[in-house]
Amino acid sequence: MDANGVKQHLLSKPLNSPQTDKKELKRNRLRRCKSAPLAEAVPQEANLNGPIQPSNSILRNLHPSFKRVAIILIFYLGIGTVCFYLVRNEIDGEKTNDLFDAVYFCIVTMTTVGYGDLVPGSALTKLLACAFVFSGMAIVGLILSRAADYLVEKQEILLVKALHLRNKVGPTEMLKEIETNGVRYKCVTAFILLLLLIVAGTTFLALIENLDIVDAFYCVCSTITTLGYGDKSFSTEGGRIFAVFWILTSTICLAQFFLYIAELNTENRQRALVKWVLSRRLTNVDLEAADLDNDGVVGAAEFIIYKLKEMGKISQEDISLILEEFDDLDVDQSGTLSGSDITLAQSS
Numbered sequence: 001m002d003a004n005g006v007k008q009h010l011l012s013k014p015l016n017s018p019q020t021d022k023k024e025l026k027r028n029r030l031r032r033c034k035s036a037p038l039a040e041a042v043p044q045e046a047n048l049n050g051p052i053q054p055s056n057s058i059l060r061n062l063h064p065s066f067k068r069v070a071i072i073l074i075f076y077l078g079i080g081t082v083c084f085y086l087v088r089n090e091i092d093g094e095k096t097n098d099l100f101d102a103v104y105f106c107i108v109t110m111t112t113v114g115y116g117d118l119v120p121g122s123a124l125t126k127l128l129a130c131a132f133v134f135s136g137m138a139i140v141g142l143i144l145s146r147a148a149d150y151l152v153e154k155q156e157i158l159l160v161k162a163l164h165l166r167n168k169v170g171p172t173e174m175l176k177e178i179e180t181n182g183v184r185y186k187c188v189t190a191f192i193l194l195l196l197l198i199v200a201g202t203t204f205l206a207l208i209e210n211l212d213i214v215d216a217f218y219c220v221c222s223t224i225t226t227l228g229y230g231d232k233s234f235s236t237e238g239g240r241i242f243a244v245f246w247i248l249t250s251t252i253c254l255a256q257f258f259l260y261i262a263e264l265n266t267e268n269r270q271r272a273l274v275k276w277v278l279s280r281r282l283t284n285v286d287l288e289a290a291d292l293d294n295d296g297v298v299g300a301a302e303f304i305i306y307k308l309k310e311m312g313k314i315s316q317e318d319i320s321l322i323l324e325e326f327d328d329l330d331v332d333q334s335g336t337l338s339g340s341d342i343t344l345a346q347s348s
Contacts, residue, residue: 069143076139080106080132090125093118096237104240110136111251113223116230143252183264190257197250198224204246205232209239224250270312277310 084091085102094117095101105118109132120126198220205216211232219232234243290298290306308314329337331344
């Protein structure tokens with residue numbers, strides 16, 4: 001469609017005509033439109049081929065959220081260990097070392113495994129167990145949303161680098177690959193970590209707890225799924241020390257894996273919707289719906305907004321809120337924004 005509103009075939013014009021050049025220039029501007037400066041921080045995460053950053057910058061970039069989760073977890077385990085150690089004589093079951101048993105009981109309660117090898121034996125210990133199981137589930141949810149996701153993303157970058165080891169991809173290509181197949185790589189990474197934890201747990205139970213291989217695998221599966229029948233569990237002092245770390249990581253890894261599976265399923269449905277939206281034929285009804293300013297002409301921006309709405313990327317409410325912000329910034333009501341508009345809007 002040309003400037004006079006007359007519909008014409010793109011191929012009917014010479015390739016080197018000024019009007020064609022203007023259209024191509026406009027398309028290129030739309031294709032390379034810039035985002036907010038937030039992207040400047042991304043290469044610091046993915047620049048694996050560059051020089052190693054100083055240790056202080058690594059610690060600084062090691063997420064306040066990750067540190068916060070670690071502090072909360074240590075605080076929870078510390079309080080839980082002290083509480084269950086003080087009431088150790090009121091806890092029934094197979095005991096090894098009072099301190100290790102307190103930490104072990106705290107972890108088993110927190111992850112809702114509940115083997116039954118150690119159980120509350122009084123009203124006080126039962127109330128403590130009730131309090132710690134709810135707070136422990138909340139902390140596990142916090143770990144799932146923050147620390148575990150961060151750790152899997154770190155392993156995801158290493159996985160992408162390993163897959164493209166021969167090609168020597170740069171940071172830009174790696175970021176693009178992660179953005180395109182990020183959820184799929186997260187699923188693979190979480191699955192690999194889960195397999196390693198299952199093998200480690202089965203091997204440990206077979207060698208240290210003297211279980212046969214089937215019982216060891218059975219105990220591992222009932223533990224990581226928090227089923228916890230209790231007929232097989234960690235009964236030695238060394239086994240419970242191992243269980244303190246293994247139970248927490250394995251149960252969280254399994255939950256994270258299922259979350260990524262759900263996310264992958266949602267992403268696949270979204271991609272199918274996008275493919276359908278881009279492949280279906282446009283009608284006059286679509287053009288009328290896409291004409292936001294009702295001027296009888298659909299511009300590139302209007303077309304993009306309409307397609308994004310069909311894909312479910314944005315909603316009409318989002319568009320209305322953005323237009324309200326635009327109207328507030330457009331002080332002179334010219335329909336465009338300039339530096340003077342921003343200055344006037346901020347000063348007012």
